Amino acid sequence: MPQLTINGNAYSFEKGKTILQVALDNGFEIPHYCYHDSLSIPANCRICLAEVGQPNPKTGALEWIPKLMPTCHTMAADGMVIRTDSDKAVANQKAVMEYLLINHPVDCAVCDQAGECHLQDYSYEYGRSESRFQEEKIKNPKKDVGPNILLYSDRCIMCTRCVRFTREVTQTNELMVEGRGGTEMIDVFPGMALDNELAGNVVDLCPVGALLDKKFLFQQRVWFLKSTASIDGITSSGDNITVDHNDGRVYRIRPRTNMAVNQWWITDEVRHGWEFVHREDRLSMPAIRGADAFSRDDAAEAWLAATDRAARVLREGAASGSLALVASPMISCEDAYLLAREVLSLDPNAALIVGPVPVVGADKTFPNGFVVRAEKAPNARGVRRVLEALARSTAGRTAGTAVHDASAGLGALTSAGAGTVLLTGNYPSEWITPDWATALGTRRVVMLDTLPNRMTSAAEVLLPAATWVEKAGTFENATGRLQGFDRAIDPIDYCKSESQIALDLRASLSGGVAAPYDAAAVRAEMSRVAGLECFATAHHPAPAKPLVESDMTLVEL
Ligand code: SF4
Numbered sequence: 001m002p003q004l005t006i007n008g009n010a011y012s013f014e015k016g017k018t019i020l021q022v023a024l025d026n027g028f029e030i031p032h033y034c035y036h037d038s039l040s041i042p043a044n045c046r047i048c049l050a051e052v053g054q055p056n057p058k059t060g061a062l063e064w065i066p067k068l069m070p071t072c073h074t075m076a077a078d079g080m081v082i083r084t085d086s087d088k089a090v091a092n093q094k095a096v097m098e099y100l101l102i103n104h105p106v107d108c109a110v111c112d113q114a115g116e117c118h119l120q121d122y123s124y125e126y127g128r129s130e131s132r133f134q135e136e137k138i139k140n141p142k143k144d145v146g147p148n149i150l151l152y153s154d155r156c157i158m159c160t161r162c163v164r165f166t167r168e169v170t171q172t173n174e175l176m177v178e179g180r181g182g183t184e185m186i187d188v189f190p191g192m193a194l195d196n197e198l199a200g201n202v203v204d205l206c207p208v209g210a211l212l213d214k215k216f217l218f219q220q221r222v223w224f225l226k227s228t229a230s231i232d233g234i235t236s237s238g239d240n241i242t243v244d245h246n247d248g249r250v251y252r253i254r255p256r257t258n259m260a261v262n263q264w265w266i267t268d269e270v271r272h273g274w275e276f277v278h279r280e281d282r283l284s285m286p287a288i289r290g291a292d293a294f295s296r297d298d299a300a301e302a303w304l305a306a307t308d309r310a311a312r313v314l315r316e317g318a319a320s321g322s323l324a325l326v327a328s329p330m331i332s333c334e335d336a337y338l339l340a341r342e343v344l345s346l347d348p349n350a351a352l353i354v355g356p357v358p359v360v361g362a363d364k365t366f367p368n369g370f371v372v373r374a375e376k377a378p379n380a381r382g383v384r385r386v387l388e389a390l391a392r393s394t395a396g397r398t399a400g401t402a403v404h405d406a407s408a409g410l411g412a413l414t415s416a417g418a419g420t421v422l423l424t425g426n427y428p429s430e431w432i433t434p435d436w437a438t439a440l441g442t443r444r445v446v447m448l449d450t451l452p453n454r455m456t457s458a459a460e461v462l463l464p465a466a467t468w469v470e471k472a473g474t475f476e477n478a479t480g481r482l483q484g485f486d487r488a489i490d491p492i493d494y495c496k497s498e499s500q501i502a503l504d505l506r507a508s509l510s511g512g513v514a515a516p517y518d519a520a521a522v523r524a525e526m527s528r529v530a531g532l533e534c535f536a537t538a539h540h541p542a543p544a545k546p547l548v549e550s551d552m553t554l555v556e557l
């Protein structure tokens, strides 16, 4: 394997990589602004320049290239020696930093990017501590460039990542460089807006605080945010994401690089799809139809009473041989498993139905292969996989192993004579159609859901459920990939995950004490069921990183 040396450290590499790529692959930092793994390499920011020496092919003697070379654009070669810490390279780094900051407003105190800004970091590492610039700074304007994005031109360092993104990745070409030299600026083409399914990714791509997400603007200093690895919870993409949160509140969702799934990107739909988590009207207290509302002062008592009532309804439904489970494609595999396990233990012949799977339009594939999924549910396949395996492995089941689609579900409720339904929702918007409301209106319903809808007041028992960011679990995406996600925030108010509700129901039915939900333990149990071995052999757990705990303590004044 070829080898090169950077600042005295030897690194092996595969042919076809640039010096910067070899350095980054090996965890060695060479400062860079314009380079990004996903984009073409214009080598225009010049901060990555280094001294490069190569062995003479005839004599083998090391010969230094007279000029500094852009490491992002220079192919790595066997025997190369690179110096990023030589006087010449360091002088260039300082000069580039000084140049970039000449017209920069240095408004870190009010900039959303402060704390995760490459300009700040590199200024500290490679810049000079004082500005020598005495003249008047050029003041560039702030611009509203799209429905979700602002451009603070005065912070822009003209790396052109954003322009190349709209040309090379989305090929929507909304952005351009206008002007020349000291007056050049990023802008949208006249009459256009930065408005495509992937537009929000420019905010992550921008190495400084020039492109900003309107919804995150001034919401939170990033050093207070904790980050939790998660998976898209509103479409079937399985996009890998990071949930940034603080004090029980989600503030933003960003993509987590996974070349096998979403590359470096997420859609704006996924980026902003968490907002229902904090809707004012979230269901947060259990309720029993016809009974007085429970006091929020005694939520534990309320949950006990509601769970006992739900258990009674389900037991009576099972006794009359008319139980059905509608497992929403929005819940996790673990949720579906624990709920179905309880229902089938009460009635081995219970009807098993996958709830409605919303589909909007058709899949859209971008030129780089990124797919925007039309299916707006994260786990239709996983829920079906679990229900089918349990139906096959349930002793004494004579009702067949078929698991019904929602379209056939209404018919299944009737044909199975299901008079009692355990119904799960967890959709980000209204999902009960008039057909379902009519069909369910004649039945006894125990409902687990997150937002109010046509059925919440009609259900005999309502148990408020947690959204995916409030629990751990597994989703199976549109390509059949099983991916685990961690709990980012605690369930809001008095909600519980569907898994915990299933365990509470088990305790109520058996007279025991409810076990706390443990996603890994449930998956281990699932993997012992025929057909669910994949939860041990093909499960992709959420990585321990990028869990980032804030190292800032808030001092009360
Ligand atoms: S707005 Fe950001 S990404 Fe675009 S050129 Fe300026 S610094 Fe680079």
Ligand code: FES
Binding pocket: 031, 032, 033, 034, 035, 042, 043, 044, 045, 046, 047, 048, 049, 070, 071, 072, 073
């Ligand atoms: S990263 Fe090499 S010139 Fe910009």
